[in-house]
Amino acid sequence: MPSALRAIHKIEDMFPMYLLSLLLVVAALWILHTTSQDIYTILAGGSAGILLSWGLALAPWSI
Numbered sequence: 599m600p601s602a603l604r605a606i607h608k609i610e611d612m613f614p615m616y617l618l619s620l621l622l623v624v625a626a627l628w629i630l631h632t633t634s635q636d637i638y639t640i641l642a643g644g645s646a647g648i649l650l651s652w653g654l655a656l657a658p659w660s661i
Contacts, residue, residue, distance in 0.1 A: 614658075615653075616654075616657040616658075619649050619650070619653030619656065620653050622645070623646050623649045623650050623653065626643075626645040626646040626649065627642070627646050629642040630642035630646060
């Protein structure tokens with residue numbers, strides 16, 4: 599098997615990290631919704647924004 603095909607096969611076997619990022623975004627948004635303290639609201643909102651952009655960057659786009 600050529601090395602390029604081996605690399606593609608290895609990538610397909612990995613856990614989809616964008617799903618982990620999506621789950622963390624949902625958890626951060628839940629914390630954002632349930633908390634009433636300002637610092638936790640800011641931290642959860644910032645975490646959700648960073649993780650959402652990270653997840654979109656890792657998502658496999660079929661272009």
